[in-house]
Amino acid sequence: MVLWWQDHGQRDYPDENEVLIMCDGGGSNIPSSYLFKEDFKSCPIFQDWFVKWKSYF
Numbered sequence: 001m002v003l004w005w006q007d008h009g010q011r012d013y014p015d016e017n018e019v020l021i022m023c024d025g026g027g028s029n030i031p032s033s034y035l036f037k038e039d040f041k042s043c044p045i046f047q048d049w050f051v052k053w054k055s056y057f
Helices: 002-012 035-041
Strands: 018-024 050-056
Touching: 035 050
Parallel strands: 018 050
Antiparallel strands: none
């Protein structure tokens, strides 16, 4: 996500400060697992962003 933002997102969406992340509901992305979410929120680039999470199965 960070690499995509640095390579494409900043150029294509310079004024954005929110993101919708859609993850499958199995494996390490199960809705009850907060590891990915916590890791994402700890990234300095996205700390002040509004992040909406959607899981699907």
